[in-house]
Amino acid sequence: MTIPRLYNLPTVDINSIMTIAERDDLPFPVKRVYWITSNHEDEIRGEHAHKSCQQLLVCLHGELNIQLEDNHGNKSSFCLKHPNEMVLIPSQYWCKIAYKKDAIVLVMASHEYDPEDYIRVYDEFKSQELKYHLG
Numbered sequence: 001m002t003i004p005r006l007y008n009l010p011t012v013d014i015n016s017i018m019t020i021a022e023r024d025d026l027p028f029p030v031k032r033v034y035w036i037t038s039n040h041e042d043e044i045r046g047e048h049a050h051k052s053c054q055q056l057l058v059c060l061h062g063e064l065n066i067q068l069e070d071n072h073g074n075k076s077s078f079c080l081k082h083p084n085e086m087v088l089i090p091s092q093y094w095c096k097i098a099y100k101k102d103a104i105v106l107v108m109a110s111h112e113y114d115p116e117d118y119i120r121v122y123d124e125f126k127s128q129e130l131k132y133h134l135g
């Protein structure tokens, strides 16, 4: 079972800092990359789960708070503010993300974009738990 995880990626000091993620550092083959630049203080985004897609998030600038919940109600949270940190968000985790002003976030996804892969209603996500428990 895949669980949320924080990675500390290797860096090279070149007066600036270079952070490197080799293919073997990533837990899945990346099929899609996108990035989000937030203009608002404490903007809340996400609030959905993915059926299959897994994602890796890196906060390139600013700060990000990620709150995750699995379908058993187990919660975890991560604060990202260093560009060498990367969080794995597995599929089937409810995800709520708070962006601090001017946050820039890079996302690497295991799947191409598919609106059908999203569960956007929390009660629907929780009812999947019921289905899971009922077998």
Ligand code: T46
Pocket (backbone or CB within 6 Å): 032, 034, 036, 045, 046, 047, 055, 095, 097, 107, 113
């Ligand atoms: C996630 C967090 C971190 C596309 O057309 N293609 C894409 O690849 C993506 C990611 C989004 N879109 C469209 C769909 C919506 O009309 O962009 C719009 C905004 O997407 P959404 O409301 O899902 O944005 P966030 O910031 O709530 O969530 C996004 C990802 O969708 C999500 O998977 O984990 O960033």
